[in-house]
Amino acid sequence: MADAVLRHPHPAAGIRPLAAGDLAAVAAIDRELSGRGRSAYFTRRLEAALRAPDLHVQLAAVEQGTLRGFVLARLLEGEFGRAEAALRLETIGVARAAQEHGVGELLMHALEEAARRRAVRELRTSASWREHAVLRFLDHSGWSLGRNHVFECALAESAWFGPREVPVDAPLAPHDPNDYSASRGNDYETLARDLIDVGVLRAADLQGIVRIDRRLTEHDRSVYLRHALDEALLDSSVRISLAARADGALAGFLMARVDFGDFGRPAPVAVIDTIGVDPMRVGLGFGRALLSQLILNLAALGVERIETVVAPDAWDLLRFFTCAGLHPSERLAFAKHLD
Numbered sequence: 001m002a003d004a005v006l007r008h009p010h011p012a013a014g015i016r017p018l019a020a021g022d023l024a025a026v027a028a029i030d031r032e033l034s035g036r037g038r039s040a041y042f043t044r045r046l047e048a049a050l051r052a053p054d055l056h057v058q059l060a061a062v063e064q065g066t067l068r069g070f071v072l073a074r075l076l077e078g079e080f081g082r083a084e085a086a087l088r089l090e091t092i093g094v095a096r097a098a099q100e101h102g103v104g105e106l107l108m109h110a111l112e113e114a115a116r117r118r119a120v121r122e123l124r125t126s127a128s129w130r131e132h133a134v135l136r137f138l139d140h141s142g143w144s145l146g147r148n149h150v151f152e153c154a155l156a157e158s159a160w161f162g163p164r165e166v167p168v169d170a171p172l173a174p175h176d177p178n179d180y181s182a183s184r185g186n187d188y189e190t191l192a193r194d195l196i197d198v199g200v201l202r203a204a205d206l207q208g209i210v211r212i213d214r215r216l217t218e219h220d221r222s223v224y225l226r227h228a229l230d231e232a233l234l235d236s237s238v239r240i241s242l243a244a245r246a247d248g249a250l251a252g253f254l255m256a257r258v259d260f261g262d263f264g265r266p267a268p269v270a271v272i273d274t275i276g277v278d279p280m281r282v283g284l285g286f287g288r289a290l291l292s293q294l295i296l297n298l299a300a301l302g303v304e305r306i307e308t309v310v311a312p313d314a315w316d317l318l319r320f321f322t323c324a325g326l327h328p329s330e331r332l333a334f335a336k337h338l339d
Contacts (some may be wrong), residue, residue, distance in 0.1 A: 007328045013068055013103060015110040017129055020046055020059035025067040026060075027107065044238065045072055049220045051234070054174040055227065061094070061103050069094035069103040076124065077224030078084075086335075087115045087129055089125035102286070105196040108141050112338055122141075122276075130330065138334055151326040155299055158325040159221055160292040196289040201241040201253060203233060208250030212276045218332040228255050228274065240270065241324030242293055243275070244286045252277035252286040254294055270298050275317075291324055310335060 017025070023046060027039040049056035054075070061069040071092040076083055091113065094103045115123060124146065127134045155161050201209070206229055209220045215270045233238035234257065244252040255274040272294070298306065309331065312316050 013061045013063040013098075013106060013108065015059050015061055017045065018048075018049075018060045018070055018072070022060055022067055022070070024055050024092070026070050029067070029070065029095045030091075032096060033093055042072075047236075048238070051133050052227070052231075054163075056109060057111050059107060061098075061107050061110075065100070067095075067193070069100040069107050071107040073114075073120065073123075075113055075120070075223070077227060084122070085118070085120050086122040086124045087118070087120050089123055104137060105141070112336075115182070115338060116135065121338045125334050126331045127334065128330050128334055136169045139337070143334045146335040148309045148311055148333045149166070150307065150329040150331045150333055151308055151318075151321050152305060152329040152331070153306050153324075153326045155292075155295055156302070158295055158306070160288065160324050161295050196251075197245040198244055198287060198289050199245070199291045201229060201232060201243045201255075203229065205243055205250055205253070209253050209276070212250065212253065213274075215279050216276050226338070240294060240297060242290050242297075244290050246281065246286075251281045252290055254290040256294060256306075258298075258301070267305070269305045269307050270294070270303050272306060287320055288324075307331075 005084075016309070023039065023042055025044050027037060030042070031037050037076065045056075046058065049058050055076070056071040057071075059071050060067050069092070072090045074088050074090060075085060076088050092104065092107060115121070123143075125138070127138065129135070192285065206222075207225060209225050209229065210220075213221055213225060230241070238258055238304070240256045240258065242254045243250055247297075253274075253276055254272065255271045256272045258273055259269050272291075275287065275290065277290075293307070298304075299301035306326070308321060310321065310325070
């Protein structure tokens with residue numbers, strides 16, 4: 001969080017870290033703007049910032065003791081295959097009575113300063129192309145359309161959900177060229193997740209996760225992966241992380257986060273931010289088993305949508321998610337590079 005009060009000639013407001021006592025005022029502004037209450041979402045975000053302050057920026061714009069606006073952002077350390085850090089703008093709000101007075105500009109300026117203090121040189125966010133006021137604000141603030149693609153689908157639309165999932169035709173295992181026996185049929189309508197050992201990630205899996213990730217990305221992202229795993233172990237209601245195992249070793253992993261209201265969304269959405277399969281086991285169904293199990297778990301939690309962000313040159317991931325039923329979202333990715 002920001003550790004100093006920033007002041008500018010306009011407006012007559014100061015910036016300070018958001019505090020637990022601001023919750024009611026923040027929820028009231030959000031309700032005024034959106035027409036619905038999201039106090040549970042803001043409670044979760046404040047609690048997360050208290051647990052890991054280095055990963056969050058949560059600021060309030062205050063004038064004469066009254067909270068006029070707020071902004072919430074989270075540090076991206078390696079989500080979506082990135083190697084460089086970025087600050088992800090999650091939500092920003094200004095009371096109607098304070099709009100058109102530069103409060104939003106002041107908050108955005110403070111967010112940029114907070115990013116620079118962390119040696120972060122890029123801001124990222126997403127917004128629906130139908131949210132015209134948000135798009136105008138981003139344009140005025142110097143944001144540009146990002147190069148990444150947002151993919152999403154409702155669970156009920158996924159090719160790997162419930163009755164829509166097609167059983168696999170044969171066991172998912174490496175083919176032995178010396179085995180001339182007939183292939184076994186699928187008499188029991190076996191699904192991919194039934195043939196592969198899929199369970200929750202454990203603290204002891206960190207070394208395996210880092211090993212697989214380094215093989216895939218050629219970068220050491222152990223700090224990010226450790227933070228993501230720690231969060232999954234600490235708060236399983238926000239983080240859902242899965243492991244696929246073979247021969248007693250980690251063969252693949254998936255990390256997803258349940259967003260309960262980011263970007264003004266009225267319903268929780270599961271965001272897949274990291275998925276990896278050991279290159280030695282690609283094509284054997286481990287990725288499909290992981291995503292299929294995630295969808296099953298999300299359905300049990302009442303989460304109805306999944307989303308992810310994919311780089312335009314990540315052809316294997318684009319094909320994988322497309323086969324699973326995800327499609328380009330109405331949400332667009334935006335970025336702002338800082339000097």
